[in-house]
Amino acid sequence: MIKCRSRVVAPLWSFFLLCITASPALASGPGAAFDWSVLQIWWALPFLCMLLSIAILPLTLPIIWSEHFGKIALCWALMFLAPFAVQHGPSLAFNALLHTLALDYVPFIILLFTLFTISGGVRITGSVGGTPLSNTALLTVGTFLASLMGTTGASMLLIRPLLRANEHRRYKVHTIVFFIFLVANIGGSLTPLGDPPLFLGFLKGVSFFWTTTHLFTEMLFASVMLLVLYFLVDTRLLAREGAPKHPAQTGRRSRLGMEGGVNILLLLGVVGAVLLSGIWNPEIEVPLGQLHLKVQDMARDVLLLALAGLSLLFTAKETRKANDFSWEPIEEVAKLFFGIFVTMIPAIEMLKAGERGAFSPIIALVTKDGVPVNHMYFWLSGILSSFLDNAPTYLVFFNTAGGDASRLMAEAPLTLAAISCGSVFMGANSYIGNAPNFMVRSIAESQGVKMPSFFGYMAWSVGILVPLFLFMTVLFFLGV
Numbered sequence: 001m002i003k004c005r006s007r008v009v010a011p012l013w014s015f016f017l018l019c020i021t022a023s024p025a026l027a028s029g030p031g032a033a034f035d036w037s038v039l040q041i042w043w044a045l046p047f048l049c050m051l052l053s054i055a056i057l058p059l060t061l062p063i064i065w066s067e068h069f070g071k072i073a074l075c076w077a078l079m080f081l082a083p084f085a086v087q088h089g090p091s092l093a094f095n096a097l098l099h100t101l102a103l104d105y106v107p108f109i110i111l112l113f114t115l116f117t118i119s120g121g122v123r124i125t126g127s128v129g130g131t132p133l134s135n136t137a138l139l140t141v142g143t144f145l146a147s148l149m150g151t152t153g154a155s156m157l158l159i160r161p162l163l164r165a166n167e168h169r170r171y172k173v174h175t176i177v178f179f180i181f182l183v184a185n186i187g188g189s190l191t192p193l194g195d196p197p198l199f200l201g202f203l204k205g206v207s208f209f210w211t212t213t214h215l216f217t218e219m220l221f222a223s224v225m226l227l228v229l230y231f232l233v234d235t236r237l238l239a240r241e242g243a244p245k246h247p248a249q250t251g252r253r254s255r256l257g258m259e260g261g262v263n264i265l266l267l268l269g270v271v272g273a274v275l276l277s278g279i280w281n282p283e284i285e286v287p288l289g290q291l292h293l294k295v296q297d298m299a300r301d302v303l304l305l306a307l308a309g310l311s312l313l314f315t316a317k318e319t320r321k322a323n324d325f326s327w328e329p330i331e332e333v334a335k336l337f338f339g340i341f342v343t344m345i346p347a348i349e350m351l352k353a354g355e356r357g358a359f360s361p362i363i364a365l366v367t368k369d370g371v372p373v374n375h376m377y378f379w380l381s382g383i384l385s386s387f388l389d390n391a392p393t394y395l396v397f398f399n400t401a402g403g404d405a406s407r408l409m410a411e412a413p414l415t416l417a418a419i420s421c422g423s424v425f426m427g428a429n430s431y432i433g434n435a436p437n438f439m440v441r442s443i444a445e446s447q448g449v450k451m452p453s454f455f456g457y458m459a460w461s462v463g464i465l466v467p468l469f470l471f472m473t474v475l476f477f478l479g480v
Contacts, residue, residue: 186226204405
């Protein structure tokens with residue numbers, strides 16, 4: 001087990017340290033002295049190709065993809081880095097890469113790795129059910145739990161019990177899809193702990209409970225609509241299955257229980273570590289080359305890895321084995337998201353360039369005669385969050401709306417709500433819209449559930465979520 005873990009983490013830190021020692025000069029940001037507004041839109045092509053690879057290759061070349069997806073992700077990363085280094089200089093390309101790895105990718109993987117490790121040590125024993133009522137109840141609990149411990153934490157905690165409860169069912173895909181909609185995304189909209197975009201807003205000055213009071217109606221409406229729809233769909237599919245019997249109905253009923261309960265305390269420790277990094281600011285930075293790392297972020301990552309180590313130490317191997325725990329899902333996520341994060345660099349930076357950048361026509365759509373167009377803030381922050389990292393996307397539109405949290409909360413609360421809802425809710429539109437989406441898919445597939453392809457999943461989101469979001473636009477955000 002330790003060997004498998006090192007295959008995930010050690011290469012990341014080895015590469016990171018190699019970058020540090022190899023760089024002669026580093027700035028404090030991704031190309032701090034470079035004007036990203038000069039880039040043309042074609043620089044986003046490697047990112048588009050990365051997405052198309054995830055979408056198409058598993059269907060057209062499944063064997064090649066399963067054996068070489070990491071190399072393919074690396075290839076697309078180099079397709080951005082190599083031309084950029086030739087045209088703008090290797091130092092600038094390396095600086096952008098290092099900034100993304102050190103400040104975005106490595107902390108992202110550490111958090112996912114920790115939550116994956118800890119949640120994999122929690123096993124719900126006994127008979128959960130797998131009926132439409134019990135599934136809907138589990139989705140409801142997960143939806144509200146997501147705002148307390150984050151969409152990633154809630155997803156990693158509950159996906160295995162949900163899979164086990166439905167292992168006797170013929171139709172399972174719809175349950176996992178709705179789980180992604182609700183637990184991995186929409187449920188995280190009530191507190192800054194729920195989803196990274198809202199945490200960024202909190203760091204920028206948005207009050208901790210502002211989202212609770214201002215997004216509650218939207219979150220409740222979306223959740224109730226989806227839960228009712230899920231219950232009807234699951235009831236229909238169960239009837240089509242002929243009501244397959246759960247082990248609990250065959251005389252092998254056992255009481256509900258929990259193994260690895262210490263991991264619940266460790267999950268609370270993860271929440272505390274993340275929250276601490278946001279509210280504790282000793283204003284100390286550690287130089288690493290010419291890159292400056294904030295001590296609170298370093299402390300958070302060390303704490304997270306320590307919590308993962310404690311989980312490995314105190315969780316019985318039998319519990320993880322009975323939980324069908326394996327390291328393949330986190331390895332897949334680490335490799336694919338390396339390619340996504342690197343190829344995403346020019347797209348994010350061109351968005352940050354605002355009206356001066358290649359995506360200026362998009363930025364111009366959110367304002368009319370100096371007045372914010374709230375429904376466009378909702379849709380544009382949402383659509384871009386469906387394919388780009390929703391945290392920086394939130395920040396782009398937050399700054400476009402003025403960037404003053406106090407003013408937005410007091411004078412333009414609907415604009416801030418539109419940005420927040422779009423960034424959080426529409427992360428459910430694709431597998432890569434939010435971190436836990438792809439992880440849930442990988443865990444489900446590792447336990448034998450044949451999940452939809454990239455476009456197959458989007459058929460679900462377009463068919464269900466887009467009409468819901470259109471209705472919400474009219475109900476909550478339409479107008480200037």
